[in-house]
Amino acid sequence: xxxxxxxLLLVALSFLGCxxxxxxxxxTPTTPSLIIRFYDVTYPNTDVLKSVANLRIQxxxxxxxxxxxxxxxxxxxxxxxxxxxxxxxxxxxxxxxxNDNDTPDDDTDDYIxxxxxxxxxxxDMTEVYVSRACGYKTIYGNVSINLVPDSDNWxxxxxxxDDNQSVExxxxxxxxxYH
Amino acid sequence: xxxxxxxxxxxxxxxxVLCFSGSLLAQTKTPEINVKDSLAVIEQDSTIIKQKYGLRxxxxxxxxxRTAFDGEYQGFEVVGDYRLTKFIxxxxxxxxxxxxxxxxxxxxxxxxxxxxxxxxxxxxKNWLEMxxxxxxxxxxxxxxxxxxxxxxxxxxxxxxxxxxxxxSDVKTYDGLTALxxxxxxxxxxxxxxxxxxxAHVSVKGLISxxxxxxxxxxxxxxxxxxxxxxxxxFGFGYSVSYLIPFYKKDK
Numbered sequence: 568x569x570x571x572x573x574x575l576l577l578v579a580l581s582f583l584g585c586x587x588x589x590x591x592x593x594x595t596p597t598t599p600s601l602i603i604r605f606y607d608v609t610y611p612n613t614d615v616l617k618s619v620a621n622l623r624i625q626x627x628x629x630x631x632x633x634x635x636x637x638x639x640x641x642x643x644x645x646x647x648x649x650x651x652x653x654x655x656x657x658x659x660x661x662x663x664x665x666n667d668n669d670t671p672d673d674d675t676d677d678y679i680x681x682x683x684x685x686x687x688x689x690x691d692m693t694e695v696y697v698s699r700a701c702g703y704k705t706i707y708g709n710v711s712i713n714l715v716p717d718s719d720n721w722x723x724x725x726x727x728x729d730d731n732q733s734v735e736x737x738x739x740x741x742x743x744x745y746h
Numbered sequence: 747x748x749x750x751x752x753x754x755x756x757x758x759x760x761x762x763v764l765c766f767s768g769s770l771l772a773q774t775k776t777p778e779i780n781v782k783d784s785l786a787v788i789e790q791d792s793t794i795i796k797q798k799y800g801l802r803x804x805x806x807x808x809x810x811x812r813t814a815f816d817g818e819y820q821g822f823e824v825v826g827d828y829r830l831t832k833f834i835x836x837x838x839x840x841x842x843x844x845x846x847x848x849x850x851x852x853x854x855x856x857x858x859x860x861x862x863x864x865x866x867x868x869x870x871k872n873w874l875e876m877x878x879x880x881x882x883x884x885x886x887x888x889x890x891x892x893x894x895x896x897x898x899x900x901x902x903x904x905x906x907x908x909x910x911x912x913x914s915d916v917k918t919y920d921g922l923t924a925l926x927x928x929x930x931x932x933x934x935x936x937x938x939x940x941x942x943x944x945a946h947v948s949v950k951g952l953i954s955x956x957x958x959x960x961x962x963x964x965x966x967x968x969x970x971x972x973x974x975x976x977x978x979x980f981g982f983g984y985s986v987s988y989l990i991p992f993y994k995k996d997k
Binding site: 589591593597598600626629631633634647648649650651655692694695696697698699700701702703704705 | 847849851852898899900901902903904906907909910911913960961962964972
């Protein structure tokens, strides 16, 4: 009798260790990024993918280059949007090259060549509950992208995939940029 | 404890054997014999032992301990059972809990009351007049509660823009309910006359629940923490209870 009490006590205590690992799995879809693909402006009606050479992306107001987009050649990008504001701006450099001014040891006189276009993304936000481990995510509605005009825009045309474009997951393309 | 009873048993048997050579006693029906009084017992056949039937009420202990030491928890539970037959007890609990669930991304408080009702089956064969239980049982549990989202921060894997949106607008979701079934195993040991210490573990399956809009029931009073979409819960507890004997009946 005494022993069974002890055994049961141990069984009961073992349940204390049974808390589920409350870590948000990387497979769980949480706050999505905006997915844009690049197309050849020569064929605006047939959608031929066209990579951007030496692409460098940096958020306006952010001191860092967007990780993974520091001078790359790609036809597909994922831009994280601010969850605190309904507007996010990015600088997209095409043909980003640092010219060392023939003094490779001295970087004070270096200058950047390339064509910088700024896009302004506006949207509204909804916070959606995901799970115990992940909490809430933000999804975006009524997303639109406007190009800030300059004297030499390399971006020629921006189209959304749907009307009243939303950004709710990371698996589908939401915008097309023609260049 | 067992040794002691073995000894008692031997002594009683000896006394009975000695008495047996004398005349058999005529008084076969004496319903109010005190079982603790071994002299009274020997007036009857030693195999007839009376057991107490009545209402046992008590308190759950682990919730009280948690209330004392865990700043994010308050709770109590009243436990009770009523002996129906030799093996079967009607059993139930009611209580109230308030607890806060939090991680880096949210902080929410659940508060509510619950009750459980069911049956325990004692499958322990007691020595003589001992009245301990090792039981298995089931319960149906129901809870009415509210959940308050105190604050949250949006989760995103990409931390390029910081900080993330966070809100500390308190949102309360009232009128939440849950219904579940529960399997229990446990024991109750009589430590002094009519006073019992108990321990049990339980596994619970959610039957239905009313969930808040754009949130979930992180905790259900009486059911404990919910596990993402599984609908399964676990529990354990210790209790101290007092038996109020109503009548006695042959073992």
